Amino acid sequence: MGVVLIVAAKDLAQRARDRSIFIIGIVAPLALAFIFNLVFGGGLSDVGENITLDMGVVDADRGPISDAFVGILSEIESDGLIDLTTYDDEAAARAAVDGGDVGAVFVLDAGLSDDIQAGSDGVIEVVGDVDAPTTTQIASAIAEQFAVGVRRGTAGALASSLAGVIGPEDIAAAAAEATTAEPALRIGAVPAATRQLDASTYFVAGLSVFFLFFIAGLAVTSMLDERREGTLARLLAAPISPGSVVAGKSLTSVVIGLVAMTVLVIASTFLMGATWGPLPGVALLVSAVVLAVIAIMTSVGALAKTPEQAGNLQSIVAVTMAMLGGTFVPISGGGFLERLSLITPNAWFLRGLGDMAGGDVSDAVPAAIVLLGMAVVGGGLGLLLIRRTVRL
Amino acid sequence: MAGKVLEVSGIRKRFDDIQAVAGVSFSIDHGETYGLLGPNGAGKTTAISMIAGLRRPDAGEIIVLGQPMTPTSREPKAAVGLVPQDLAIYPDLTARENLRFFGRLYSMERVELNRRVDEVLEVIGLTDRADDRADEFSGGMKRRLNIGVGLLHRPQLLILDEPTVGVDPQSRNAILESVEYLSGEGHAVLYTTHYMEEAERLCDRVAIIDQGEIKAEGTRRELVRRVGENDRVRIQTTGSSARAISRLEDLPGVVNALSGDGSIELIVEDASAVLAEALGIVAEVGTSVAAVTVDEPDLEAVFLHVTGKALRD
Numbered sequence: 001m002g003v004v005l006i007v008a009a010k011d012l013a014q015r016a017r018d019r020s021i022f023i024i025g026i027v028a029p030l031a032l033a034f035i036f037n038l039v040f041g042g043g044l045s046d047v048g049e050n051i052t053l054d055m056g057v058v059d060a061d062r063g064p065i066s067d068a069f070v071g072i073l074s075e076i077e078s079d080g081l082i083d084l085t086t087y088d089d090e091a092a093a094r095a096a097v098d099g100g101d102v103g104a105v106f107v108l109d110a111g112l113s114d115d116i117q118a119g120s121d122g123v124i125e126v127v128g129d130v131d132a133p134t135t136t137q138i139a140s141a142i143a144e145q146f147a148v149g150v151r152r153g154t155a156g157a158l159a160s161s162l163a164g165v166i167g168p169e170d171i172a173a174a175a176a177e178a179t180t181a182e183p184a185l186r187i188g189a190v191p192a193a194t195r196q197l198d199a200s201t202y203f204v205a206g207l208s209v210f211f212l213f214f215i216a217g218l219a220v221t222s223m224l225d226e227r228r229e230g231t232l233a234r235l236l237a238a239p240i241s242p243g244s245v246v247a248g249k250s251l252t253s254v255v256i257g258l259v260a261m262t263v264l265v266i267a268s269t270f271l272m273g274a275t276w277g278p279l280p281g282v283a284l285l286v287s288a289v290v291l292a293v294i295a296i297m298t299s300v301g302a303l304a305k306t307p308e309q310a311g312n313l314q315s316i317v318a319v320t321m322a323m324l325g326g327t328f329v330p331i332s333g334g335g336f337l338e339r340l341s342l343i344t345p346n347a348w349f350l351r352g353l354g355d356m357a358g359g360d361v362s363d364a365v366p367a368a369i370v371l372l373g374m375a376v377v378g379g380g381l382g383l384l385l386i387r388r389t390v391r392l
Numbered sequence: 393m394a395g396k397v398l399e400v401s402g403i404r405k406r407f408d409d410i411q412a413v414a415g416v417s418f419s420i421d422h423g424e425t426y427g428l429l430g431p432n433g434a435g436k437t438t439a440i441s442m443i444a445g446l447r448r449p450d451a452g453e454i455i456v457l458g459q460p461m462t463p464t465s466r467e468p469k470a471a472v473g474l475v476p477q478d479l480a481i482y483p484d485l486t487a488r489e490n491l492r493f494f495g496r497l498y499s500m501e502r503v504e505l506n507r508r509v510d511e512v513l514e515v516i517g518l519t520d521r522a523d524d525r526a527d528e529f530s531g532g533m534k535r536r537l538n539i540g541v542g543l544l545h546r547p548q549l550l551i552l553d554e555p556t557v558g559v560d561p562q563s564r565n566a567i568l569e570s571v572e573y574l575s576g577e578g579h580a581v582l583y584t585t586h587y588m589e590e591a592e593r594l595c596d597r598v599a600i601i602d603q604g605e606i607k608a609e610g611t612r613r614e615l616v617r618r619v620g621e622n623d624r625v626r627i628q629t630t631g632s633s634a635r636a637i638s639r640l641e642d643l644p645g646v647v648n649a650l651s652g653d654g655s656i657e658l659i660v661e662d663a664s665a666v667l668a669e670a671l672g673i674v675a676e677v678g679t680s681v682a683a684v685t686v687d688e689p690d691l692e693a694v695f696l697h698v699t700g701k702a703l704r705d
Binding site: 002003006010013014017018229230231233234235236237238239240241 | 441444445446463464465466467469470472474476478479480481482483484485489493494496497498499541
């Protein structure tokens with residue numbers, strides 16, 4: 001253990017003199033998170049802590065179809081997911097959007113119900129605020145969902161009519177019934193992390209892990225630097241085990257990673273209003289993700305023969321993991337991409353924070369366990385692979 | 393002190409198609425400076441890397457103070473100080489920090505370490521630059537620090553792998569003086585070089601290595617004798633030398649004595665052994681001596697003889 005600490009102390013002294021570690025570990029994530037928050041914050045802040053989306057509706061149709069649609073909106077409003085405002089005409093609705101009163105409005109033109117009942121196309125127009133893209137996206141999803149229901153209902157009703165079971169007058173009722181069978185499921189499909197983390201926290205957390213990858217990569221690149229600079233020969237000539245050198249360098253990355261993450265949590269809380277959740281849970285997740293990322297990057301870096309190769313490989317992995325893990329763009333929809341994101345520590349860290357946003361620390365445990373599992377698997381693989389690096 | 397510091401027996405190392413070291417054997421006594429003299433690519437550094445425990449030989453054995461040296465050995469490694477051919481110091485640490493870090497790897501106690509760091513800084517002439525970063529040093533100063541790290545823990549065997557490569561003449565001389573100092577302190581030294589004059593100046597015994605094999609080994613005198621080379625003593629005279637020649641031919645150690653135009657040329661086994669007596673004979677026969685020149689065959693000649701090529705080919 002003594003040698004591990006000696007190596008770690010030396011490396012920390014070197015890193016402290018290398019100011020890039022402060023830039024890559026603290027300044028850059030904070031700055032980027034701040035910029036992301038400015039650029040995209042409006043889009044995610046409207047789905048913030050209470051997930052209340054400001055929407056409006058103009059019902060110029062006042063027919064059975066539009067009644068059904070407004071009824072659905074009212075149900076969603078009663079669930080607390082949206083705050084619905086009714087406007088008398090389209091001009092007033094557009095003015096409300098332009099003024100930022102609502103993020104999106106539904107425009108139901110006169111004759112909508114008649115057109116649909118006659119078997120023609122009907123249009124539900126969604127007018128969105130460019131500064132509230134998520135609200136607009138969700139409004140569009142609601143409208144599409146309704147349209148799907150209407151199509152099914154209409155087709156079913158027409159088929160029944162042709163069979164003489166019901167008359168044409170029942171088509172609208174059948175359509176409304178069909179749409180209510182599938183309420184706006186897409187709202188429920190918005191991932192927990194997005195649903196429960198505010199924009200500042202989400203982006204700072206995501207970017208922190210992204211930059212953690214680069215800090216973690218230092219353990220291997222430092223080893224390769226030692227080999228290139230000739231000091232590895234001297235280390236291996238000393239009466240110490242090569243494993244203690246690896247452990248010392250990994251410990252350096254752990255310390256720097258924990259310090260950087262801690263600074264980011266504190267700074268983002270006070271400077272950007274990020275809400276990370278209960279401290280013990282945050283500490284657990286941060287520790288777990290630091291270990292997981294270092295283990296992964298050790299495995300990746302050990303494949304390289306030079307520091308440059310290691311840096312390139314690690315950059316590719318860091319960016320890929322960040323994109324898959326939803327660091328830059330939240331992954332939603334519950335599809336393949338969201339399942340794929342679960343191979344990344346980024347996604348599990350965000351998921352853990354999101355799960356814990358309700359205030360219960362124990363909710364962070366599943367994500368932490370997965371992250372620690374990644375650390376064990378990645379660390380074991382890394383130790384196997386890095387043996388080649390600590391040989392001459 | 394009984395026993396050998398280092399015993400190398402038939403070590404071999406191959407890298408793919410290249411037999412870098414092909415059965416090298418030698419030993420070093422306490423307080424002895426042993427030189428491996430050979431051109432670049434002769435296998436010196438590969439041999440050193442195995443002796444220092446950095447690589448495992450394909451065959452053969454390395455014994456340091458009675459214990460086998462392998463990459464996992466602890467005690468043998470603690471007895472060895474390595475000065476690699478390439479600089480092996482941290483440029484962003486100060487001279488003192490470099491020394492302290494490596495000293496701690498050898499389990500040196502804090503008080504002893506601090507004292508020893510000051511001593512070594514004195515030996516390598518960096519006391520006044522102790523707290524400057526190594527990347528601010530000249531090439532020669534970095535070389536000296538590189539050596540200082542190797543001798544910090546008072547190794548019983550100090551291995552220096554071409555420590556003067558790329559060094560200016562002044563720093564080179566300082567490095568050679570440091571090695572002479574260490575030898576005087578009783579360290580056993582293994583010194584590799586492709587500079588013949590360094591081997592001649594520093595080493596008690598020299599092994600000439602080429603193509604991974606030791607071609608010849610011994611003291612300079614032994615090597616010279618082995619290849620049949622002799623010293624030449626040229627005595628410039630102002631009178632007749634004919635009377636002196638016959639007596640000089642009978643002098644022990646004299647292989648041949650020739651009389652020339654105002655000079656006597658002696659082919660001798662060891663000039664230093666016969667010079668005084670030869671000059672006495674010349675004086676006794678009444679011949680005045682104007683000048684004396686002694687040419688000793690060097691290791692360059694030996695190297696040429698045993699390898700068939702010049703040392704710097």
